[in-house]
Each structure stands twice: as C-alpha cells, then as structure tokens.
Amino acid sequence: MEWVVETRELSKFYNGVKAVEKLNLRIREGEIYGLLGPNGAGKTTTILMLLGLTEPTSGRALVYGYNSTTEPLKVKRITGYLPENVGFYEDLTARETLRYIARLNGIPDKESSSKIDEVLKSVGLSEVSEREVGKFSRGMTQRLGIATVLIKHPKFVILDEPTTGIDPEGASHILDLIVKMSREQNITVLLSSHLLHQVQRICDRVGIVSEGHLVGEGSIEQLGREIAGKEQTFLEVQVEELMPNIANSIRKIEGVKEVRSSGNLLSIRCDRDVRRQVSKVIVDSGTLPLQIRSRDYTLEEIYIRYFQRG
Amino acid sequence: MKVSGVFAVFWKELADNFGSRRFLILFILISLIGVFTTYLSSQAIVAKPAETPTEFLFLRLFTSQTQSLPSFVSFLGFFAPLLGIIFGFDAINSEHSRGTMSLVLSQPIFRDSLINGKFLSSLATIAITFASIILIVFGLDLRLLGILPEGPELSRLAVFFVMSIIYAGFYLSLGILFSVLFRRTTTSALTSMAVWFFFTFFLYMLANVIADYTVPITQEVTEEVILKHTRVQAMIMRFSPMTLYGESVNVVLNPSVRTLGPIFSEASEELIPAPLSLSQSLLIVWPQFVSLIALMLICFSVSYIVFMKQEIRSI
Structure with a gap:
C-alpha cells in the first residue's frame, strides 16, 4: 500500500458554506506531511473528517484502509490526534491525564504504568509528572499533548498547529520531538500549520490548502521550481x-x-x-x-x- | 471496547465529582439539614410520646415538621435539584471551553460514551449522597431514639431513595441539556437555576392566581366551588417536578395517607384508620412517579440526540 492516508474528492459544507471542496490528499507511510494554509482554509475540517469526528458532505477519507466515516473506531485506534489549542483537565496530574487517555484506549493500568513513565521521559516531563496540569506552561501542555498521542502507540499522528503560542525554544523542542517520533517509530505524521519556517524545517512534503482546495503539493523544492517554471x-x-x-x-x-x-x-x-x-x-x-x-x-x-x- | 469507554469516563467523572468543591459544599449543607431536622423531630417525639403513633416511627423522622423547621423531605424538595444542577450544567460545554472535547473524542470511544458516562457517574454520586444522608439519619435515630426500622419501613425507605435519585436525576439531565445547548457555562447555569426557581417558587404563585381567576371564591361559595378551586390549583402545581416529588414521597413515607386530593370530613371519618400497604401507597402516586421518570428520560434523550448530532467545532 503506497498511500496510507488518502482522501477522495472530500467535501464539507457547513449549512451551505464551503469549508473543504473536492480535496484529494495522499500521504505516504513514514513521511512528515505539512498541511499549509491560512486560518479558515479548511485544514482543521479536513483533519476532523480524517478522524471521523465530522461527517463529510461527500467524498471519502481513508486511513490505513479504514473508512473514517464508517469505521471511526478503527481509525481512532491507530491515529493519535493533538488538537489545536488542546486543553487538559486542570486538576489531574500529568500522570493521571495519561492514565485516563490510556484507559479510553482500553489499555489496562498494569500495562500503561511503565509506558507512561517512558512517554513522560521522552517528552521531558518526568520531573513534573505529579504536578497538576493546570499549573503547566503552554509549552509543557503541548509536550503533554504529544505524550497523549504517543501513549496509544499510533501508526499515524495528526498535529494541528502544534507550535502556536509557544516561544521559539519550546517550538524547536516540539519539532525535534515530532521528527524523532516519526523517524524512530516510523510514524506517519500530518502536521497542519501556518508557520512556514517550521514546516520547511521538518516536512518531507507539503500540501497547500486554500479555500478548501489543495492548490499545490510536493516537496518544497518542487513547489519552488513549479512556481519558477510557470511564472x-x-x-x-x-x-x-x-x-x-x-x-x-x-x-x-x-x-x-x-x-x-x-x-x-x-x-x-x-x-x-x-x-x-x-x-x-x-x-x-x-x-x-x-x-x-x-x-x-x-x-x-x-x-x-x-x-x-x- | 465500547463498554470500556463508558467505564473510563464513568470512573474519572466520579472521582472528579467527589473531589469538586461545589459538591463538598452542597453535601455538607444537605447533611446538616438532615441532622437538624432529624434531631428536632426526634426531640418532638421524645417530648410528647403519648401523641405520636408508635407505628412507622422511623419514617416519621423524615416527614414530620416541627414549629421551627419544615420536614427533611420538603428540604430535599428544594436542595435535591441543586445537587442535580451542579453536576449537569457544565457537563458538556466545559469540555468545549477547556479544549478537552476533541482530545477525548479522538480516542477510540463512541461519542455517546462521554455523555452516558457523565450522566451515570453523576447519578451515582447523587445516589451515594442520598444513601449516606439516610445512613446519617439512621445513626442519629439509633443514638437519640434507639428504634430500629422494621421491614416495611426499609422497603418504603428504598422507594423514597429511588424517587429522590430520579427527582435529582431530572434536574441533572436538564442541566446536561442546557450544557449541550449553550456554549457558555454561565448561560447554562443561569438557565438551569431559572427553571428550578420557576418550578419551586413561581409556579406556586401562578397556580394561586390562575385558580382565583378561573374559579373565584366569594363570600358564599358551595363546597363544589372550593373543591374545583383546589383541583385547578393542584393541577397546575403538578407541572412542577417538586410537587410530583413531594406528593410521591409523602405518600410513600406516610402509610396513613389515603389520597392526595381534598377529602370531606364525613368521608374521612368512615375510613378505616389502618396503614396502607406499600403497593397501595405506590398505586396512589404511580402517575406522579412515572411522570418524574419520564421527565428525566425525555430531558436526557433530547440532550443525547442533540449532542450526537452536534458538530465538534462550529465555524
């Protein structure tokens, strides 16, 4: 299977207002794919449809061969999602949060405890594992978000604006984490962002979305050449x-x-x-x-x- | 897999409920009321032992009112809704505002696991609260009066327990409904409180006004007019869950109550002064009891349907 994530003519209208129209997106196994576009271009809507959290008006979304609309549970079992502006339960500690996520994934506590330690260590939150999440900084919250994604052993990870509102050092740390996660565990990553330099730094391929359409796709060099050639x-x-x-x-x-x-x-x-x-x-x-x-x-x-x- | 999702939400929410400050405050409040009303009514029984019938003495602790305080049951009529509302009003919209909604729903659980888990855990919290208050009353009674409840009393108490849970459950599902419909927690809290206020205080005034208007009571009225007046009033009052609950538990906890409507004094003299069996008591309040259950289920079903159809994010 060459494409692990594929959308076919995917469209979504909210009360007749176009959010995504005839989007054909293809992602290869193990690559980091950047979804670029201004706010309101339809990036988050596309992501929600990939996860089966929103029903497409027409078209299909497939993740590792599962139809997102008809088999959302199978898709969500192998897909980790870090939403934009993710929030956590303020009075749970980092460890409790991860345990809750593990339970929602049907992982028994016995199995999850060691996994939680491992994941907390890899995102650099071991020292604050017993601290309440409400006291976390924005960067720490975002790293905890990546931990919640890793705890479920995903094959495919969707990160929606993972570095928004974080200082450059924190953002850089998060980007490194993403690359490490993708390379070490061969995880396919879909990264949505409007921060170009970050996308440029870590993405293998980029898709540019504008007004619900995919207007350009390829590696950054390809895109540049395409523009240069035509224009x-x-x-x-x-x-x-x-x-x-x-x-x-x-x-x-x-x-x-x-x-x-x-x-x-x-x-x-x-x-x-x-x-x-x-x-x-x-x-x-x-x-x-x-x-x-x-x-x-x-x-x-x-x-x-x-x-x-x- | 589906069941594990509900359980995960259930246990987490249950822990949250018991750890929350608002629950602690309300729990202390209701427990104190339980202690005071039990203490005062037991003192009244001790002071005038001759005037109190010996049968169903234990149940009397819940329903008898003293000069200074209304009965425990009528207090519950006021405060049980609050218990439901504090768990319900921000059940769904707080997940949106906190940003945890998409985090939880992107895990491999069905969407309804979230709302079902929350509803069941809050219902369980309410049940545990009522059970512990009944136990507190029971302990106090052992200390003050030293009487043990008998079998029939225990079964009546169990019915009272279930009715109280359903009564609070109605306000819980009403709160959840508003938390699904409104995005702001302040709006849903205020709306829930407004409904509670309307049913608890306003409807009573409204019933009087409408009854006075439709069946005016003048200087020389017949018994029939008075009867009709009372019936109109009672009819309107029964729109309120508080009335439904009050009538139900009063009949269940008072085996001597024969009817909820007005009764002529000649007729009451002809009644045999023996307590009713539980099934007979239940028969009297069956419509009220079923209405309460229906109200709760309707509210929850509507919130369930709206929640399932709601977009995770509205643009």
Missing part, C-alpha cells in the same frame, strides 16, 4: 553606481516585469532569464555590475504566490 524569477543586481536612467533602460528589456531600486541595489522581476541583457544595459550606461544574483524562492514566497493565484 517568474527575481534578480538582485548590485551596481557600482546607480545611474539615473538604468532602471528605465532595464524596463525596456523584453521579459522584465518590474524594476525597483534602492541605494545601488536593483531588484528585477522577470519571466525569463535576462541576466545577459541586464549586464549589457548596465555596462552601456557607464557603470559596472558588481553582483548579479537570481534569488531562490523561499516557502514564504511560494505560499504567497499560491494564494495570489488561488
């Missing part, structure tokens, strides 16, 4: 001296869309490779190009491009 590239040119008519002359070159200058730096937006022509224009105008650099697409730019198109 345009950037050039940054450093000149020795900014002559007043350089910008205008460059604008006349075929393929150049936009020229902006600041100091002795020119940014050029164009739809083909115009480095040769640009250098010539610069030399002709009586100065020298010191550096010409074509800039790569960052995920941020890819992301914004996709939303401009979508």
